[in-house]
Amino acid sequence: MQIVRHSEQTLKTVLISKNPALVAQYEKLDAGERRLMNEAFLPNSDLFGPITLHSKSDWINSHPEAPQDFEEFFNDPYRKTPSAEKHSIYIQCIGSLGNTRSVSEEYVKWLKGYCEAFFYGLTVKLLEPVPVSATKCSFRINDDTQNLQIHAGQILKFLKKRKPEDAFCVVGITMIDLYPRDSWNFVFGQASLTDGAGEVD
Structure with missing residues (x-):
C-alpha cells in the first residue's frame, strides 16, 4: 500500500498562476473567496x-501520466475557453439513470446544480434524454462482469453530432459501463478537447 500526499507549498506552486491577467483576478476576490482558496491548501x-x-493495478500506478x-x-493551445457565442454546457442523458423516472430527474437536477456552481458563469442546459439504442453505438457483454458495455469513442461521435451551436461543450452521462477499445476491461469516461464532447459512467 502506498499513500500519495502533496505538501501545501507543492500544491500552491502547481495550482496558483503567476500570469498577470489571472493574478489580477485573484486580487479581485473578496475575503470569503480568499479564505476558501487558502483553506483548500491546508x-x-x-x-x-x-x-x-x-496495488500496482490502481489507476495512478498502471496509467502513469506526465505531470x-x-x-x-x-497555455495549452488545445485548451478551449468559453466565448459570447459558445457559453453553454449541455448535459445529455443516455439511458436510465435510476430505477424510476423521479430518481433519474433528481440525479440530473443535482448534477446540473453542481455544474452551475463549479463552472460559475456558464449556462448549463439539459438535452432531451435518449435511449442507448438512439446512439447506434457498438456494445458488448463484459466477460468478467457480464455487464453491458458501450463503446466510448462512438458515444463521443454521437455527442459531437448533437452539439448545439451555442455549446461550449456537451457531456453525456450514463449508468452503463463504457469501454474505449476491445483490449480494455472498462473506462470511467472519455473526452475530446478539440470537439468539446465527453461522457462519464
Missing part, C-alpha cells in the same frame, strides 16, 4: 487529501 482539507494506492502544472494547462 493539510486537513478534503479537496487535496492523500490518495491511497492499494502538468497550472501554467502548462493555461
Whole structure:
C-alpha cells in the first residue's frame, strides 16, 4: 500500500498562476473567496487529501501520466475557453439513470446544480434524454462482469453530432459501463478537447 500526499507549498506552486491577467483576478476576490482558496491548501482539507494506492493495478500506478502544472494547462493551445457565442454546457442523458423516472430527474437536477456552481458563469442546459439504442453505438457483454458495455469513442461521435451551436461543450452521462477499445476491461469516461464532447459512467 502506498499513500500519495502533496505538501501545501507543492500544491500552491502547481495550482496558483503567476500570469498577470489571472493574478489580477485573484486580487479581485473578496475575503470569503480568499479564505476558501487558502483553506483548500491546508493539510486537513478534503479537496487535496492523500490518495491511497492499494496495488500496482490502481489507476495512478498502471496509467502513469506526465505531470502538468497550472501554467502548462493555461497555455495549452488545445485548451478551449468559453466565448459570447459558445457559453453553454449541455448535459445529455443516455439511458436510465435510476430505477424510476423521479430518481433519474433528481440525479440530473443535482448534477446540473453542481455544474452551475463549479463552472460559475456558464449556462448549463439539459438535452432531451435518449435511449442507448438512439446512439447506434457498438456494445458488448463484459466477460468478467457480464455487464453491458458501450463503446466510448462512438458515444463521443454521437455527442459531437448533437452539439448545439451555442455549446461550449456537451457531456453525456450514463449508468452503463463504457469501454474505449476491445483490449480494455472498462473506462470511467472519455473526452475530446478539440470537439468539446465527453461522457462519464
